[in-house]
Amino acid sequence: MNLDAKNLGIGGDIGWKATVWIGGMIHELGHGLNASHNRMNKTLAPTLGTALMGSGNSTYGISTTSLTSSTAATFNNSQVFSSVTRSDWYASASAEIISLSSSFTNNTIIISGKFTANKPVNDIVVWHDREPFGGNNDYDAVQWATKIIGQDSFRFECPLADFYDLTGNYEMRIGFMHINGVRTTIRYAYNFNNNIPDLSKVVTYKLLPTTGWSIVGSDSNEPGSTASNVLDMNRSTVWHTPWSSTQTPQPHFFSVNMGDLRTIKGLAFRNRDNLNGAMKDVNIYSSANGTSWTLIKTAQLTKVSGSWINVDLNASISTRYLKIESTSSWGDFFYSHLADFGAY
Structure with a gap:
């Protein structure tokens, strides 16, 4: 009886139950098609109402x-709604942001960048999610979608008028919708100060090539997860200190020979998706010979996955060797891990 569509919107207990059951079922079907929770942008809510993938399971039919x-962009790249026959639906696909810039102009957040992908991308979406680790499950994430500019570029304009809260910490997620239904998501952290977004961490620099670089030391590693993995620019391979057998406490380190004297102004770190034990507080050292080390920077890495975490040095330096020492990890685990490392 509660699933009878004729009861939608009639009011009372029966109508409410019909909405919850039918609206809830459609909402969950949306998840089955890869749709994420989100909220209707504030300026659109007066005409478009509640987002189905937000609280729409309690408003549908009412x-x-x-x-x-x-x-809609997610469904546009779903097998269910496609008229194209493919043999690779939902097969592995990935995308990388190779450059990203952000600015705040005319009360609008502007995001633009370039990307590469191993399977074509039809649509790109962005979510701005307040306090993503605070238990809201993305229901309050305002969002935008766009098509690709040319072959490898994108641009979003996100007016603050569409946000519901201009305080606290945010996670910005950029999602690349591949033509085979897979979505690659890359995350950036930022926050609001006095109702103004601080976008200083929402950037991806062009990194120095790591060809010819090598690992010259590390304190320990889990079998199969050696420090050399941080130089392969492959986020599915990681350096991981021991966790399954011998448990060595923090600090942990790895050191890199860049093959020649390099002038750098910052370092970049990239995490895997599971952030338990990700490097948190780090010391950065440089050396001319790989044996005598000078501390050049202490930093706290953001707890975020997918995007590069940039650490600007106090000044540009010329060096050949770098050592990264993890003194604590997110979650206060005894181990550390990192997917990729670079310099700019």
């Missing part, structure tokens, strides 16, 4: 309930 642009 008040206006709609798909957001990011949900």
Whole structure:
């Protein structure tokens, strides 16, 4: 009885149950098609109502309930809604942001960048999610979708008028919708100060090539997860200190020979998706000979996955050897891990 569509919107206990059951079922079907939770942008809510993938399971059939642009972009690349026959639906696919810049102009967050992908991308979406680790499960993430510019570029304009809260910490997620239904998501952290977004960490620099670089030392590693993995620019391979057998405490380190004298102004770190034990507080050392080390920077790495975490040095330096020492990890684990390392 509660699943009878004729009960939608009639009011009372029966109508409410019909909305919860039918709206909830459609909401969960959306997840089955890779749609994420999100919220209708503030300026669109008066006409488009509640986002189905937000709280739409409690409004469907009672008040206006709609798909957001990011949900529509997800469905646009879903096998269920496609008229194309493919043999690689939902097979492995990946994308990388090779450059990203951000700015705040005319009360609008502007994000633009370039990317590469091993399978073509039809649509790109961005979510701005307040306090992503605070238990809200993305229901309050406002979002935008766009098409590719040319072959490898994108641009988003996100007016603050569409945000509901201009305080606290945010996670910005950029999602690349591959033509075979897979989504690659890359995350950046930022925050608001006095209602103004601090976008200083929402950037991806062009990194120095790591060809010819080598690991010349590390304190320990889990079998199969050696420090050399941080130089392969492959986020699926990681350096991981022991966790399954011998448990060595912090600090942990690895050191790199860049093959020649390099002038650098910053270092870049990239995590795997599982952030338990990701490097948190780090000491950065340089050396001319790989034996005598000078501390040049202490930093705290952001707890974020997918994007590069940039650490600007106090001044540009010329050096050949670098040592990264992890003194604590997110979650206060005894181990450390890192997927990729670079310099700019």
